Amino acid sequence: MGLATGRALQRRGHDVVVYEQFQPGHDRGSSHGRSRIFRLAYAEQEYVRLAQEALGLWRELEAETDTTLLELNGLLEIVRTLDESTAATLEACGVEWHPLEGDEAERRYPVRVPKQSFAVVQPEAGIVRAERALAALGRGLDVRYETRVHPDELDAEAVVVAAGSWVNELLDEPLPVTVTRETVCYFQPERDGPVPSVVSFKPDSHTHDMYALADPLHGLKVGAHHAGPEVDPNETGEPEPRLVEQIASWARQAYRLAQPDPVAAETCLYTTTPDETFVLERRGRLVIGSPCSGHGFKFAPAIGERLADLATG
DSSP: HHHHHHHHHTTTTOOOEEEEETTTSSSSSSOOEEEEEEOOSSSSSHHHHHHHHHHHHHHHHHHHHHHOEEEEOOOOEESSGGGGGHHHHHOOOOOOOOOEHHHHHHSSBBBBOOOOOOEEEEEOOOOEEEHHHHHHHHOOOOOOOOEEEEGGOOOSOEEEEEEEGGGGSSSSSSSOOEEEEEEEEEOSSSSSSSEEEEEEETTTTOOEEEEEEHHHTTTEEEEEOOOOOOOTSSSSSOOOOHHHHHHHOOOOOOOHHHHSSSSSSEEEEEEEOOTSOOOOEEETTEEEOOOTTOOOOGHHHHHHHHHHHHTTT
């Protein structure tokens, strides 16, 4: 979000410096790795609209930097009834979707669809190539790595705080957020070919509990959503064994895998508000763009535009 905001401000003619406390490509926060999920499918229209805006801005960034950032192999929502899916919201927002019988879904993709279930397919979904996206957003910016700063130290008309899990170290009035360390695992699908993103829902809810997406190296990345322990972001940690097993069990049920166990596992941080929405606000000369509650990366260029609006009045 910091790079996206810096880029938006620089394009508007402002002098911008971005400070990052760690080295390029670090794995301490929420934005590292090869891929992050991209989807238009949300139960709330405001998020669908925001994702539609972000899609256009990602395409602009691809054209300007001659870089492929989006790989859209689709999203499957595996449901028993249409009401369990986000189809109604997608329809209201004019987003393409269609139902797909389980047998046909299994023929097209390396997935498993339980009996009495089917897939709702949203084609404009897949992944953002995360590392490439960071490089593209930061191209041409003055980014000062391995530099910790406090807003009080900076001589600037506006200071944007997009510090993720460290946000409350930089604010006089803290945000009501919880920092958790989440576990993700990597698997090899049974066959080569397009790997769609897949999400599953908690019972009687449009809230995700498990998610999966393509990984350019191993083939498949799977995570348990909002399942990790609360942590101090200044301390490093390892994947949780109980979550590795939970993720592997779900992956075996949701996909056809070349082997049942993960080939790798890692962690990332979530910084979450009580209602899992974003914080975008201004306090004096401070503009706060954090946290994003574990589902923000896909929106980055659109959030950058909003934070730039806040920073410029």
